[in-house]
Structures are given as structure tokens and as C-alpha cells.
Amino acid sequence: MKATPTTPETSARMARIRQRGTKIETIVATVLRDLGVRYRKNVKKLPGSPDFANNTRRWAIFVNGCFWHHHAGCWKATVPKSNRKFWITKFHDNQRRDARNVARLRREGYRVIIIWECQEGRIRNKLAKVLESRGVDSG
Template sequence: MPYDMFDPQKRSEIMSNIRSKNTKGEMIVRKYLHQLGFRFRLHGSKLPGKPDIVLSKYKCVVFVHGCFWHAHQDCKYYRDPKTNQEYWIPKIQRNVERDKKAIYDLTAMGWKVEIVWECELKKDAEGRLNDLVSSIRSV
């Protein structure tokens, strides 16, 4: 079994501090859209997948995905977990399947779905955000 540099109690503490809402990436996207005058709702609980950002005027939703949690393939921020693989790999795979279903359902309902990956914001945030705005407005 691969070595974990933290004991189980410390690892549990670290993992419990990871949030699913109001992540750094999500805050960057929200701030940018708001500065440009977009108005939106957060965490659309009435829509499949509870999109992070819902732009009803444009019938567009935005998911801001962490590369690790959503298994962003060919990304330097995603790698299979080294420890407790029996738990983590199926969990991440469930996230991916849930994402696919939400995208399918939203598209079937007539919504445009945009996904912003954590790595895109780290590599070229301005470029990715400009592309996002163009895509939203093209609806």
C-alpha cells in the first residue's frame, strides 16, 4: 500500500476542509461575470446537477470543476489517488457519471452548459473567462 505522509486523523481533517461550494475557481468566475454586469443565481438546486452559476436570461449554466474531483483527463492536476483507492476511485467515477447525466439532462431541457476547469483558470484565467463570456452571449 502506498505511503501517505499524514496519519489517518490528519488526512481526515484535511479532506473535511475541502468545500464543494464557493471554491476559489468559482469565486473567480463569479467575480468576473458580475463585473461585466451579468446577473445570475448560485447553485441552482432546482436544476439537474445543481450548477454553480445559473444565467437564466441566457438559458446557460456554468459548472466550475476541480480537476481532481471530476477526473479531468490529460490534466496535470488529476491523478488517480495513491491511497485508499477502493474508496476514492469509485467516488471520483461517480462524480464523472453524475456530471455526464446532469449535462445530458440540462441540454435536453434546452440549457447551454459551460464547464470551466480549475486548470484553465490557473493557466490563462483571462483568456478562459473571455471565452466563457463569448459563449454565454452567443446563446
């Protein structure tokens, strides 16, 4: 996919977007610690480099931004008006890559949890329900 020229303002705005250490990632890390769950961050040896993972218990968590991963039905998953074709292709490619990585992890026996940026208020309940009900180690 060929990148198209952008305005300096757009380029500067996009450069300020964080990839790691986002607010939502910090919240997930806090919740995992509160639950007493052990994890590693940004595990590069696993498909898709999950944001959080436990190889022993075979689970992986991806913390996805609603815009970049184009969360279906989410108000944050907008398509910019300029360069629309580029963005639609980019979002589609991101979603295909995400699906491939999730499928590979599941084939390797991992449970995969996806936390969306817009789920900030429901993270604790979601993680507690998924991790504690499956006997994930807590210490």
C-alpha cells in the first residue's frame, strides 16, 4: 500500500499518537495486577506481539484502539474524509492482520482476549470474568 502525501498538520497530529503505554493499556495492566495475574508485556515471540500474555497459562490480550483497528459499530471508528480510499484499505488490512494473528494464537492453544479502547469502564469486569472463570494463575 503506497502512502500518499499529507499536510504537515496531519502528519504532526498522527505522529503524536502513542503506540505503547496508552491510557487503556495502563488501565489493563492495573486491573491485571489487581487480579493478581502474572503477565509479560508486548510479547514479540507470539503472533501479533500481544500487549499482555502468559505463556504458561496460554492466554493473550490485545488492547486495540478503536480508530486504528476499526472497531465495528464504535463511534471512534471513523474514516477520515480526506484520502478515504487509503484509509479504508489500511483499516481492512489491519483487520485482516489482526484476524490472522488471533487465529494463529488460537491454533497454538492460546485464549485470546481483545480489549477495545471504548471499553474503558468495563475492563475490570471483562477481565475478571474471563481470567478468573478459566482458572488463570493468580500468584
